[in-house]
Amino acid sequence: MIRHLPHSGIDKAEWDRMLLHCPDRVWYAQSWVLDRCAPQWEALLGDDGSIMPLLWRSKYGMAYLYQPYAIQYQGVFSPVRSATTDAAFLAAIPERFRYWDIHMNTGMQLMPSQDLRITTNSTQELSLRSHVEALRAAYSKGHRRNLRTGADEPEVSDRVGIPEFIALFARTTGRRYRNIPVGGIELLGHLLSGAKERDELTLLGVRRGAELLAAACFISWEGRAILLKSANTEAGQERKAMFRIVDHFIAEHAGSGLLLDFAGSNTPSVIRFNEGFGARSRLYLHLVRNRLPVPYRWFKR
Numbered sequence: 344m345i346r347h348l349p350h351s352g353i354d355k356a357e358w359d360r361m362l363l364h365c366p367d368r369v370w371y372a373q374s375w376v377l378d379r380c381a382p383q384w385e386a387l388l389g390d391d392g393s394i395m396p397l398l399w400r401s402k403y404g405m406a407y408l409y410q411p412y413a414i415q416y417q418g419v420f421s422p423v424r425s426a427t428t429d430a431a432f433l434a435a436i437p438e439r440f441r442y443w444d445i446h447m448n449t450g451m452q453l454m455p456s457q458d459l460r461i462t463t464n465s466t467q468e469l470s471l472r473s474h475v476e477a478l479r480a481a482y483s484k485g486h487r488r489n490l491r492t493g494a495d496e497p498e499v500s501d502r503v504g505i506p507e508f509i510a511l512f513a514r515t516t517g518r519r520y521r522n523i524p525v526g527g528i529e530l531l532g533h534l535l536s537g538a539k540e541r542d543e544l545t546l547l548g549v550r551r552g553a554e555l556l557a558a559a560c561f562i563s564w565e566g567r568a569i570l571l572k573s574a575n576t577e578a579g580q581e582r583k584a585m586f587r588i589v590d591h592f593i594a595e596h597a598g599s600g601l602l603l604d605f606a607g608s609n610t611p612s613v614i615r616f617n618e619g620f621g622a623r624s625r626l627y628l629h630l631v632r633n634r635l636p637v638p639y640r641w642f643k644r
Contacts, residue, residue, distance in 0.1 A: 345393075345435040348386045358386065361394050363565070365420040367450040370543070370564040372396060372420055379533045380411035387435050393421035395432045399440060405635065407442035412527035413534055413571060415466070415606050416627050418447035429453055433630075443632040449625050460631040465624050466607025467617035475597035479590070481621035490590055493583030496549065499591040503546040505535045508558050512574040531572060538562050547591060549584040557584035561592055568596065569604045589620060 355374040362368050370376065372394075377384045381398035388394055396417055399408050410417070419432045429451045436443075446464065447453070455461045471478065479487070509532045517523050538544035545568075548558035557579030562569045570592075575585050593603065605617040607627070618624065 345387050345389045345432060347435065347437055348388060350383045350385055353384075353386050358394065361388070361392055362420060364392055364422045365394070366422070367420050367424070367448060368565055369416075369420075369448060369567065370562050370569060371414045371417065373564070375537055375541075376414070376534065379537055380414055380530060385437075387432055389421075389428070389432070391421070391423065391428075393419055393424070393428055393432065395419045397436065397440070398445070405441055406439050408436070408440050408445050410444060410446050411530065412524050413531050415569075416446035416448045418445075418451045418628075420448065421450075424450060433459075441634045441636075443630055445630050447628040447630060449627045451628055453628060453630070458632055458634065462629045462631075463626045464607060464629055465609055465614060466627055467605040467614065467622035467624050469593075469603040469605070469620055469622040471593060471596045471599055471601045471603055473597065475594045478593055478597055478621065482590075483619040486586060486619040489583040489586045493587050496582045496584070496587070497551065499547050499549055499588055501545065501547055503548040503555065503558050505532060505539065505544075505546070507555055508535070508546055508548070508560060508574065511555055511558055511576070512572055515574045515576055516572065534571075535560055545592070547588045549579060549582065549587060551578060551582075556582065557588060559585065559588050559592075563601070566600065567602045567604055568592070569606055571606060585616075593620065 358374045362372055377396050377398065381400070383399070385397040385399065386394060387397065397408060398411055398417060399406050401407070419429050421428050430453060433453070449466065453461060509528060512531070513528050517528060535544055543562050543564050545561040545563065546558060547561070549556050557575040559573040560571050562571050570589070573585060579585065605622055608614055614624065
């Protein structure tokens, strides 16, 4: 049986305990992360220990499931996933959520249905089990060349503050892609602050004097490190700063067994950058279901 719990009925400590029993657990699904990105999130709980957060908000009086900014995916997390687990959980989502636009974790497998549109996204992962020489030997020729080019530039530093990173991100990556929703920058700051409080955050950057040219934030939890967001100026690009930042993180954690999750992208240039470090691509699902009443349905096609 799968139970639905409103936000007030969720035992956060029990939720986190259940998550830790799931081999497919990810940082995004911790209760404190969900609290910050979707304060009224609800949940589905299965008798077998499987769980699914329901991240929702409402517009025009209609509740819908959505993907908060900086949260790569959600979905079902299960201690022992069966062939029917994922479909059963989706069927148990309350009918009041008339519209879905959500990303599922890499463990989920689903078949399209009449009112469920499924597409795929790409993410890249790299095991840091090997020693640093072996990991670097797997870099692409272009990555090794870029690292040699930037070898004489200032060293990578961990002396980067959250406000400084957020400001750099807003004026570089945020301005470049123009796809950050209202409140997204503020949410990212709240998530990084929470991660820092729990000793889950690493911020790395490259400077020219006091000026921060490039930086990246890594979130480490339960054997996985997520390259959550990065920011790079034109001067940082010229100095191959992001190549050096990622290489620095890899070197620092080589042999640890940590899984470096590049947080993925469908942009070819980003995929090439990630795979150039030896990362392998995996697919995860994007689900859209539209049961909105007419005329709202047509606005969301």
